[in-house]
Amino acid sequence: MENTVGSGSGSGRNGEVAEKRKVALITGITGQDGSYLTEFLLNKGYEVHGLIRRSSNFNTQRIDHIYVDPHNAHKARMKLHYADLSDASSLRRWLDTILPDEVYNLAAQSHVAVSFEIPDYTADVVATGALRLLEAVRSHIAASGRSHIRYYQAGSSEMFGATPPPQSESTPFHPRSPYAASKCAAHWYTVNYREAYGLFACNGILFNHESPRRGENFVTRKITRAVGRIKVGLQSKLFLGNLQASRDWGFAGDYVEAMWLMLQQEKPDDYVVATEESHTVEEFLEVAFGYVGLNWRDHVVIDKRYFRPSEVDNLKGDATKAKKVLAWKPKVAFQQLVKMMVDQDLEMAQKEKVLVDAGYIDAHQQP
Numbered sequence: 001m002e003n004t005v006g007s008g009s010g011s012g013r014n015g016e017v018a019e020k021r022k023v024a025l026i027t028g029i030t031g032q033d034g035s036y037l038t039e040f041l042l043n044k045g046y047e048v049h050g051l052i053r054r055s056s057n058f059n060t061q062r063i064d065h066i067y068v069d070p071h072n073a074h075k076a077r078m079k080l081h082y083a084d085l086s087d088a089s090s091l092r093r094w095l096d097t098i099l100p101d102e103v104y105n106l107a108a109q110s111h112v113a114v115s116f117e118i119p120d121y122t123a124d125v126v127a128t129g130a131l132r133l134l135e136a137v138r139s140h141i142a143a144s145g146r147s148h149i150r151y152y153q154a155g156s157s158e159m160f161g162a163t164p165p166p167q168s169e170s171t172p173f174h175p176r177s178p179y180a181a182s183k184c185a186a187h188w189y190t191v192n193y194r195e196a197y198g199l200f201a202c203n204g205i206l207f208n209h210e211s212p213r214r215g216e217n218f219v220t221r222k223i224t225r226a227v228g229r230i231k232v233g234l235q236s237k238l239f240l241g242n243l244q245a246s247r248d249w250g251f252a253g254d255y256v257e258a259m260w261l262m263l264q265q266e267k268p269d270d271y272v273v274a275t276e277e278s279h280t281v282e283e284f285l286e287v288a289f290g291y292v293g294l295n296w297r298d299h300v301v302i303d304k305r306y307f308r309p310s311e312v313d314n315l316k317g318d319a320t321k322a323k324k325v326l327a328w329k330p331k332v333a334f335q336q337l338v339k340m341m342v343d344q345d346l347e348m349a350q351k352e353k354v355l356v357d358a359g360y361i362d363a364h365q366q367p
């Protein structure tokens with residue numbers, strides 16, 4: 001039977017019954033966190049199902065290295081299905097088909113600045129999308145009796161917004177964008193489904209987490225991409241907004257472990273996940289440019305278009321509870337994270353330079 005640990009089901013060599021393979025369902029599997037969580041769960045022996053949105057271009061680059069053709073049924077432990085958080089029927093149908101043990105809701109329109117441009121869409125996916133998924137899980141349990149299902153909701157430090165640091169689970173929310181307000185709604189929907197229906201549902205309040213897989217229009221990756229391209233001569237300027245904003249930046253690979261740990265506890269709860277260190281965008285620039293022997297002041301140009309209508313000035317988490325209850329702690333420190341990202345982007349820029357020099361592609365001012 002495919003759905004079991006090891007090569008087969010039934011009795012093992014010593015007569016013990018093989019344990020059933022756990023099944024996880026992830027929304028947002030093509031994103032940074034989805035890709036790290038998939039690797040993490042596959043390593044733990046899970047079967048992982050991801051819901052993906054239809055797009056005319058493939059957007060599976062972050063998980064292509066894990067993908068195995070589903071016709072190879074014995075090796076393919078990650079499976080992808082078309083669905084959408086704006087389509088309730090698709091969520092319920094996949095729950096009924098996949099029969100997951102754990103559901104991770106990571107999908108979102110996750111860019112804060114963009115949420116001011118497309119607020120309705122952001123609320124529909126981030127807030128109502130979470131509600132649709134919770135309701136699909138609740139009704140699936142009611143119909144099937146599979147009450148052991150556990151649900152993880154990707155919360156965000158953006159929910160704290162204007163409330164000064166350090167921010168913990170008991171810090172009041174004061175959202176400063178349509179994205180953050182939508183995440184607050186999703187947070188409270190999750191708490192409500194836990195209280196109203198006894199659902200095993202957890203909110204992970206994750207502070208900023210980055211990696212070489214971070215989307216290129218988030219400030220960290222925008223900077224490290226530019227450092228690589230400037231270093232090899234493909235770009236000279238980097239246009240940025242507010243350099244004084246301060247963020248608690250950790251490594252995404254470390255944070256997915258905390259998500260999983262939350263679902264392994266006896267009781268569902270909410271946890272802040274953070275490094276407890278905060279740095280300004282300017283400090284990030286210092287480290288990233290300094291690492292390759294450049295001075296950011298020679299390249300950065302302030303462009304008002306990147307300022308937000310309302311900003312979140314200072315985020316610094318207090319992760320005492322996660323450290324104590326989950327025994328979780330971050331492994332990658334700030335300097336190490338920046339270097340990891342610059343190293344990858346320098347290599348990428350070097351490859352790009354070969355293609356530009358050979359006349360295969362044009363060097364754009366900014367990627």
Ligand SMILES: C[C@H]1O[C@H](OP(=O)(O)OP(=O)(O)OC[C@H]2O[C@@H](n3cnc4c(=O)[nH]c(N)nc43)[C@H](O)[C@@H]2O)[C@@H](O)[C@@H](O)C1=O
Nearest residue numbers: 110112156157158207208217218219220240241242245306
């Ligand atoms: C936890 C939270 O983390 C992320 O949200 P974010 O903190 O807004 O991330 P970011 O990288 O877009 O901005 C960080 C700071 O950098 C400033 N900044 C300056 N100049 C540029 C600039 O040119 N681009 C951008 N993007 N930011 C800039 C910007 O004004 C802000 O103060 C998302 O994952 C979100 O989904 C989430 O949940």
